[in-house]
Amino acid sequence: MVKSVLGIIGGSGFYNLPGIQNPHWEKVSSPWGEPSDDILFAEVDGLPFRFLPRHGRGHRISPTHINFRANVDALKRAGVTDLVSISACGSLKDQFAPGHFVLVDQFIDRTFAREKSFFGEGCVAHVSLAHPVSPLLVDAVEQACKAEDIDHTKGGTYLVMEGPQFSTRAESFLYRSWGCDVIGMTNMPEAKLAREAEICYATVAMVTDYDCWHEEVAHVDVAAVLAVMKGNTEKAQRLVHKLAEIFPREHPPCPIGSNTALDVAIITAPEARDPKLMAKLDAVAGRVLAKA
Ligand SMILES: CSC[C@H]1O[C@H](OP(=O)(O)O)[C@H](O)[C@@H]1O
Numbered sequence: 018m019v020k021s022v023l024g025i026i027g028g029s030g031f032y033n034l035p036g037i038q039n040p041h042w043e044k045v046s047s048p049w050g051e052p053s054d055d056i057l058f059a060e061v062d063g064l065p066f067r068f069l070p071r072h073g074r075g076h077r078i079s080p081t082h083i084n085f086r087a088n089v090d091a092l093k094r095a096g097v098t099d100l101v102s103i104s105a106c107g108s109l110k111d112q113f114a115p116g117h118f119v120l121v122d123q124f125i126d127r128t129f130a131r132e133k134s135f136f137g138e139g140c141v142a143h144v145s146l147a148h149p150v151s152p153l154l155v156d157a158v159e160q161a162c163k164a165e166d167i168d169h170t171k172g173g174t175y176l177v178m179e180g181p182q183f184s185t186r187a188e189s190f191l192y193r194s195w196g197c198d199v200i201g202m203t204n205m206p207e208a209k210l211a212r213e214a215e216i217c218y219a220t221v222a223m224v225t226d227y228d229c230w231h232e233e234v235a236h237v238d239v240a241a242v243l244a245v246m247k248g249n250t251e252k253a254q255r256l257v258h259k260l261a262e263i264f265p266r267e268h269p270p271c272p273i274g275s276n277t278a279l280d281v282a283i284i285t286a287p288e289a290r291d292p293k294l295m296a297k298l299d300a301v302a303g304r305v306l307a308k309a
């Protein structure tokens with residue numbers, strides 16, 4: 018049995034986790050460049066725990082400039098088996114009011130200025146993203162929400178926009194017409210890269226605003242986001258503590274194969290693979306490369 022290592026990526030407003038046992042920040046180097054920050058290593062009742070602030074402490078990095086590959090690779094090197102993203106988002110549905118948490122299960126990726134794969138020239142891979150989040154991990158997050166009495170909905174589609182500007186009203190209405198539930202700027206390519214790295218992934222999308230489609234609510238700005246974010250972060254920190262407390266110490270196999278995604282993904286013949294790229298893939302694809 019594989020031992021679980023729980024990783025959290027903290028989004029806007031969530032840059033640290035007070036009250037955790039044996040915390041220390043460690044620099045984890047990655048061949049994919051600079052991660053957003055050092056990683057906070059800690060333990061919760063024997064469960065290894067890792068935390069990375071997505072925008073860096075002090076919120077220095079905008080969505081487009083986050084090095085998602087370095088972040089996911091560094092978390093993989095830090096041993097993470099399960100990764101929960103905690104994200105601020107806009108709501109595209111009346112029933113998801115500010116303060117509500119949506120445990121997203123689908124994404125539409127509209128980003129266009131980001132590196133989206135560890136693979137490419139010298140080794141081509143196509144992982145499945147039909148089910149981008151890992152059901153057992155979402156179940157555990159939901160259990161923690163219930164235990165902490167956090168108002169939440171399981172399931173929902175997160176539209177990922179490039180940003181950093183918020184949407185136009187026409188865009189907001191378009192995404193509503195597509196049936197999307199929430200909107201943000203960060204969960205792609207993060208979810209794609211987690212799948213390539215065989216890390217189980219889930220997202221807690223914490224609603225801060227109604228974007229700009231609502232007839233009775235002013236369009237989103239940073240002040241509106243900040244006004245709700247503090248309360249959301251306090252709830253998210255409680256949620257993370259509870260999740261770590263209840264999380265299975267032995268990692269169950271993922272029913273959708275998140276942790277074996279590369280078994281059927283790499284198409285490049287072994288003799289045609291670029292040794293330089295293969296060296297960079299040592300952490301992400303180590304499990305399958307060791308077998309080859
Ligand atoms: C400060 S509001 C916009 C900002 O917040 C969200 O980031 P994160 O997912 O890291 O919480 C959103 O995607 C934008 O990057």
Ligand SMILES: Nc1ncnc2[nH]cnc12
Binds near residue numbers: 105184237
């Ligand atoms: N309305 C919105 N659009 C994109 N990202 C967001 N993050 C928080 N609110 C958002």
